[in-house]
Amino acid sequence: MNGLSLRVPSPLEELNDERASRNGVRLFLKRDDLIHPELVGNKWRKLRLNLAAAREQGHTRLLTFGGAYSNHIAAMAAAGHHFGLDTVGVIRGEPHVPLNDVLAFAAGRGMELTYLDRSTYRRKTDAEVLDRFRAEFGDFYLVPEGGSNALAVQGCAEVPAEIAIEFDAICCACGTGGTLAGIAGGLLANQRAVGFSALKGGDFLAGDVERLQREAFGVASSNWTVRTEFHFGGFAKRPRELDAFIDDFEARHGLRLEWVYVAKMMYGVFALIERGFFARGERIVAVVTGASQSFEP
Ligand SMILES: Cc1ncc(COP(=O)(O)O)c(C=O)c1O
Structure with a gap:
């Protein structure tokens, strides 16, 4: 149904970063930001099945x-x-x-x-x-605010199967929790997902992720957690420390991180690596769900 060129599966890239290597873990980026300049990252994942359903229903x-x-x-x-x-x-x-x-x-x-x-x-x-x-x-065909409905969650569940390497944990940013709900739903039995809330007071997310999984899959899984301490003051709050992290990441890796969601997740991933949250020998995939040039926030 498409006349447009989408980069799916999106590329997987290993990030050579001493903060990972000195803690004995390997870190990979799932570059969903490269899927399409206007249908970036989790936006495409969430919309794909909704567009198909709208068509099928004659909308x-x-x-x-x-x-x-x-x-x-x-x-x-x-x-x-x-x-x-x-x-x-x-x-x-x-x-x-x-x-x-x-x-x-x-x-x-x-x-x-x-x-x-x-x-x-x-x-x-x-x-x-x-x-x-x-x-x-x-x-009309109704798509909810933020795009998170059962079909969106099912679309996000396609991410893990695209990853051709074995991995232990997958990380993503959370706003409504739909992306995490889907990604966790697509994991193998020995894998787990970690979500990073971009909002202050993200404790509500656990309940929302559970509900979204039930709507999408009929059951909720127990292979995910949500970290709520990396919001940097709240949604779309951008303290200097976050910008310094983004600048430093760009200098090391040549990639400018989207600041509302992705940079906060990536900061959290490194913080958890340093705290020994991931076991030595583990492989971690961080999903780049947005691009820095997209509209912010
Ligand atoms: C770039 C980016 N990453 C992550 C998210 C969070 O996705 P979700 O609302 O599914 O938790 C969003 C929100 O839409 C986003 O724009």
């Missing part, structure tokens, strides 16, 4: 929700453009005039933008609110 229009700086909104607009589906983006809050970069990109990819005041936005999936959208835009 010609996708509708989703997001904040004015949402990468998910941009990815949905790009997906609609590349796969020949109309898209509607319901944006939280007041209209932005002029459009910021994310919304200008989305509009440029043909997305129809509409705005919901914050209190109605909280009830955005109530039947009455959705009926209003149906009356205004016509019927």
Whole structure:
């Protein structure tokens, strides 16, 4: 169903870093950031099966929700453009005039933008609110805010099978927990997943990951954990220490990490390596779920 060139399976690269080698572990990057410039990383993983379902169900229009700086909104607009589906983006809050970069990109990819005041936005999936959208835009396939539904989780479960080496642990950043839920669901019996919350107060994530796994697979697995201490002050908070880490990582490896999610995960991975969280001899894969040039946050 696609006329666009996607780099799937995405490449796996070993990271030669003395912080790993001196602790006796090997570290690999799963470069999902290279899948496609507009359908980056976990965005493509989450959308793939939803696009197929929308088509199968005869829909010609996708509708989703997001904040004015949402990468998910941009990815949905790009997906609609590349796969020949109309898209509607319901944006939280007041209209932005002029459009910021994310919304200008989305509009440029043909997305129809509409705005919901914050209190109605909280009830955005109530039947009455959705009926209003149906009356205004016509019927649509609904993709939730952040894109995490059962099909998205199933799409993320395809990541581990793409990794051609044996590995022990796989790490990813968490926002809604959908990516972690899926990746953990795709692991072999002797492997485990570690999620890193990009949000402060990420304790809610464990419950959400469990729920998403039940929705996607019928059962929740016990092969994952969520680390909540590497949020750097909260979602989209960017203290100097984080920038210093990103600069240092780029100087060592020539890759600039996306700062809202990926850099916080990678910082956490090294911190856990230094703390002996991973046993000597283990192989760890860190999933690069976003690219630094995508819209931030
Ligand atoms: C680059 C990046 N990595 C990780 C995540 C977290 O994904 P999830 O919401 O599935 O936990 C997001 C959020 O959408 C993201 O944009």
